[in-house]
Amino acid sequence: MTSNTLEEFYETLLAACGPQHWWPGDTPTEIAIGAILTQNTNWRNVERAIEQLRAADMLSWPAIHHAEFERVAELIRPAGYFRIKTRRLKNFASWLADNFDGKIENLGRQPLFEAREQLLSVNGIGPETADSILLYALNMPTFVVDAYTARIAIRHGLIDESAGYDELKALFEDNLPEDVELFNEYHALIVNVGKHHCKPKPRCEGCPLACFEHETEFD
DNA sequence: GACCAGGCACATC
DNA sequence: GATGTGCATGGT
Numbered sequence: 001m002t003s004n005t006l007e008e009f010y011e012t013l014l015a016a017c018g019p020q021h022w023w024p025g026d027t028p029t030e031i032a033i034g035a036i037l038t039q040n041t042n043w044r045n046v047e048r049a050i051e052q053l054r055a056a057d058m059l060s061w062p063a064i065h066h067a068e069f070e071r072v073a074e075l076i077r078p079a080g081y082f083r084i085k086t087r088r089l090k091n092f093a094s095w096l097a098d099n100f101d102g103k104i105e106n107l108g109r110q111p112l113f114e115a116r117e118q119l120l121s122v123n124g125i126g127p128e129t130a131d132s133i134l135l136y137a138l139n140m141p142t143f144v145v146d147a148y149t150a151r152i153a154i155r156h157g158l159i160d161e162s163a164g165y166d167e168l169k170a171l172f173e174d175n176l177p178e179d180v181e182l183f184n185e186y187h188a189l190i191v192n193v194g195k196h197h198c199k200p201k202p203r204c205e206g207c208p209l210a211c212f213e214h215e216t217e218f219d
Numbered sequence: 220g221a222c223c224a225g226g227c228a229c230a231t232c
Numbered sequence: 233g234a235t236g237t238g239c240a241t242g243g244t
Contacts, residue, residue: 034225039225040239041241041242042225048241048242077240078242079241081239083239123227126226126227127226128226129225144225200222200223
């Protein structure tokens with residue numbers, strides 16, 4: 001691929017959708033909780049769960065750490081997978097308490113590579129959740145890959161369909177300037193367009209990126 | 220009723 | 233190393 005294909009995609013998406021301004025006014029803790037709750041889940045359901053946590057004054061790591069399992073589970077139920085996600089939230093809260101004085105901001109004081117490796121060592125934090133926390137909560141320059149990112153890159157022939165998370169991440173990071181605001185906005189734009197068009201079975205009508213012109217067969 | 224959603228861990232071959 | 237499965241609610 002040419003080095004500016006991904007920059008062109010960005011300009012196209014920005015022109016078509018406008019700036020998304022994702023997670024702008026929230027605290028790092030609220031963003032990280034959202035990142036865990038949104039695993040394989042519609043964001044609308046996550047918003048309900050977060051509002052219930054907020055109403056119960058449970059939108060903090062110490063509160064989650066010390067609360068009864070069933071209490072947290074009941075509050076986050078609308079986000080789905082509520083038992084496994086309760087375990088992941090409490091596990092993360094415990095890890096923060098043990099290693100970072102319970103403050104997620106302290107994680108961001110480390111170099112990006114070390115912070116990412118440590119996040120990935122926590123049970124329940126995979127690559128997308130780790131990168132979402134680093135980029136959106138801690139303002140560190142790491143590109144967030146999701147299912148939509150993979151579909152777009154594959155359908156435009158930018159990468160082999162067998163590519164894994166790290167290869168997709170490298171594709172974007174190697175062909176874009178290292179810029180927190182750019183990475184933030186780019187991923188948000190991809191999700192926004194993805195919700196309408198980058199389904200397992202693509203809905204190309206009106207898609208700004210017109211994936212169908214580049215790929216003849218979808219399964 | 221089928222399909223989808225801003226994944227991840229674990230089992231099994 | 234690749235592939236399959238459980239986890240669960242809510243919208244379209």
